[in-house]
Amino acid sequence: MLQFRRKKAEKAREIDTQNLPRHIGIIMDGNGRWAQQRSLPRSAGHAQGAETFRTIANYCKDIGIEYLTVYAFSTENWKRPKDEVDAIMGLLEKYLYEAIERMERDRVKMKFFGDVSVLSPKLLALIERTSEISTHYSGCQVNICLNYGGRDEILRAAQSYAEEYARGEVGELSEQALSDRLFSAGVPDPDLILRPGGEKRLSNFLMWQSAYSELYFSDILWPDFKTSDLDEAIIWYQARSRRYGGI
Numbered sequence: 669m670l671q672f673r674r675k676k677a678e679k680a681r682e683i684d685t686q687n688l689p690r691h692i693g694i695i696m697d698g699n700g701r702w703a704q705q706r707s708l709p710r711s712a713g714h715a716q717g718a719e720t721f722r723t724i725a726n727y728c729k730d731i732g733i734e735y736l737t738v739y740a741f742s743t744e745n746w747k748r749p750k751d752e753v754d755a756i757m758g759l760l761e762k763y764l765y766e767a768i769e770r771m772e773r774d775r776v777k778m779k780f781f782g783d784v785s786v787l788s789p790k791l792l793a794l795i796e797r798t799s800e801i802s803t804h805y806s807g808c809q810v811n812i813c814l815n816y817g818g819r820d821e822i823l824r825a826a827q828s829y830a831e832e833y834a835r836g837e838v839g840e841l842s843e844q845a846l847s848d849r850l851f852s853a854g855v856p857d858p859d860l861i862l863r864p865g866g867e868k869r870l871s872n873f874l875m876w877q878s879a880y881s882e883l884y885f886s887d888i889l890w891p892d893f894k895t896s897d898l899d900e901a902i903i904w905y906q907a908r909s910r911r912y913g914g915i
């Protein structure tokens with residue numbers, strides 16, 4: 669009886685497809701701890717995390733999310749041991765190879781936020797190819813943050829503006845002018861930012877763009893994160909009252 673009641677309660681908690689966040693940001697955290705709990709190398713956690721990313725990205729596309737931005741590798745993640753960094757880069761290569769094959773079918777558009785110029789030539793070529801194919805599609809846009817830091821992004825935008833200013837090409841700096849020079853130029857700010865993995869911080873993710881984002885934290889480690897957990901986050905989001913400083 670209790671079980672029946674619980675099932676019914678679960679069923680009542682469905683996402684309202686008329687009020688979806690246009691843009692979801694995800695800080696994919698907890699891969700290392702997931703592996704540790706199983707006495708596996710951290711790289712196994714990253715591999716499982718990549719699987720979760722595939723599942724969640726597909727789900728976002730299916731339910732009609734317009735933009736998904738995921739934090740895959742931060743400007744600070746270079747501090748990790750070389751073998752872990754190599755494992756993450758290897759998984760990215762694998763992911764991009766497969767994504768290129770599937771893009772036509774999935775019609776997703778992929779973009780990269782961050783300074784990718786320092787990545788390996790192989791990864792760079794895959795990124796270029798993916799970006800090129802993406803120009804043909806207008807479906808769900810997946811932004812992958814790679815060697816990305818929110819402060820670095822703002823700094824680069826300011827620097828580029830300063831150079832244009834020095835050449836006399838632009839006038840006074842404005843919020844719009846700065847936004848236009850971020851990696852996210854043209855993308856609406858994230859409505860909902862999710863951080864699985866138990867930590868309650870942004871760790872340099874979308875510092876400028878998150879000004880009015882709803883922040884959802886979950887203790888579930890990213891490799892364990894399910895589409896039903898995303899539903900729960902969206903349902904939570906749909907109950908928020910977004911005031912943007914008004915009443």
Ligand code: IPE
Pocket residue numbers: 696697698699700701702740741742745756865
């Ligand atoms: C997130 O998982 C993936 C990256 C930062 C690349 P972590 O590797 O940070 O996992 P934890 O936080 O150590 O568990």
Ligand code: IPE
Pocket residue numbers: 695696697698739740741742745867869871
């Ligand atoms: C944030 O996670 C970066 C990514 C998920 C790519 P971290 O694990 O690097 O963040 P901290 O160190 O816990 O703040």
Ligand code: MG
Pocket residue numbers: 697698699
């Ligand atoms: Mg972490």
